[in-house]
Amino acid sequence: MVKINAFGSSSAGNSYLLEDGDSALLLEAGIQPKNMKLDWSKVDALLITHEHMDHARYTKDYIRRGGFSVYCTPGTAKELKDVANYRVMECEYLEQFTVKKWHIIAFQVEHDVAEPCGFLIRTPSGKKVLFATDTYYIKYKFKGVTHFMIECNYSLEILQENLQKKRLDKRQYMRILKSHFELGNLIDFFKANDLSKAEEVYLLHLSDRNSDEEQFINEIERITGIPTYVAK
Numbered sequence: 001m002v003k004i005n006a007f008g009s010s011s012a013g014n015s016y017l018l019e020d021g022d023s024a025l026l027l028e029a030g031i032q033p034k035n036m037k038l039d040w041s042k043v044d045a046l047l048i049t050h051e052h053m054d055h056a057r058y059t060k061d062y063i064r065r066g067g068f069s070v071y072c073t074p075g076t077a078k079e080l081k082d083v084a085n086y087r088v089m090e091c092e093y094l095e096q097f098t099v100k101k102w103h104i105i106a107f108q109v110e111h112d113v114a115e116p117c118g119f120l121i122r123t124p125s126g127k128k129v130l131f132a133t134d135t136y137y138i139k140y141k142f143k144g145v146t147h148f149m150i151e152c153n154y155s156l157e158i159l160q161e162n163l164q165k166k167r168l169d170k171r172q173y174m175r176i177l178k179s180h181f182e183l184g185n186l187i188d189f190f191k192a193n194d195l196s197k198a199e200e201v202y203l204l205h206l207s208d209r210n211s212d213e214e215q216f217i218n219e220i221e222r223i224t225g226i227p228t229y230v231a232k
């Protein structure tokens, strides 16, 4: 059975544990290990989507706690050389790799870093988990995903209101548009994708000031008909 647990999911820090039976993957390394309750010996690998510190700051500390390797794109590996200088495995876009009973593919996403990726993960029991965060657009369509772990950072309506009320400046506004996933874009993404096997949706990386948790859950559930949770 697949279990998803968030240790943190925001620009302050991100890390998730994806478990299936007695196997586990860690996704992102942006939360202090001392604040995470888990059996480190159970972890088969650490996957990192990009080099921003809210996703990668504690990479070295995670590696020290377990015997696992870090998987990321070559571009991310280069950027991370200070925090991950050993046990780094580079994965190219769209080339499947296997770690124990996990089969994983990194795919390109759109974010303001060197070589950002999302991961499509086949779990030991045959579930399909899509993990995508920090991207303003996803060009791929996926079939048979059972668990969506996907960013829903902001809604354009709230963002525009915050700009008008000067809660953020034009530069911040423009950066968000070109780096993070918006509610309407996520709705379009779900409409374009095969949801026939979907069991759960986890919304990730909500912005403190540009999001509305309850509204996001309601809208995504209404569109998809799938139980939806906000990861925190």
Ligand SMILES: [Zn+2]
Binding pocket: 010, 011, 052, 054, 055, 134, 205
């Ligand atoms: Zn982030």
Ligand SMILES: [Zn+2]
Binding pocket: 050, 052, 111, 134
């Ligand atoms: Zn980022």
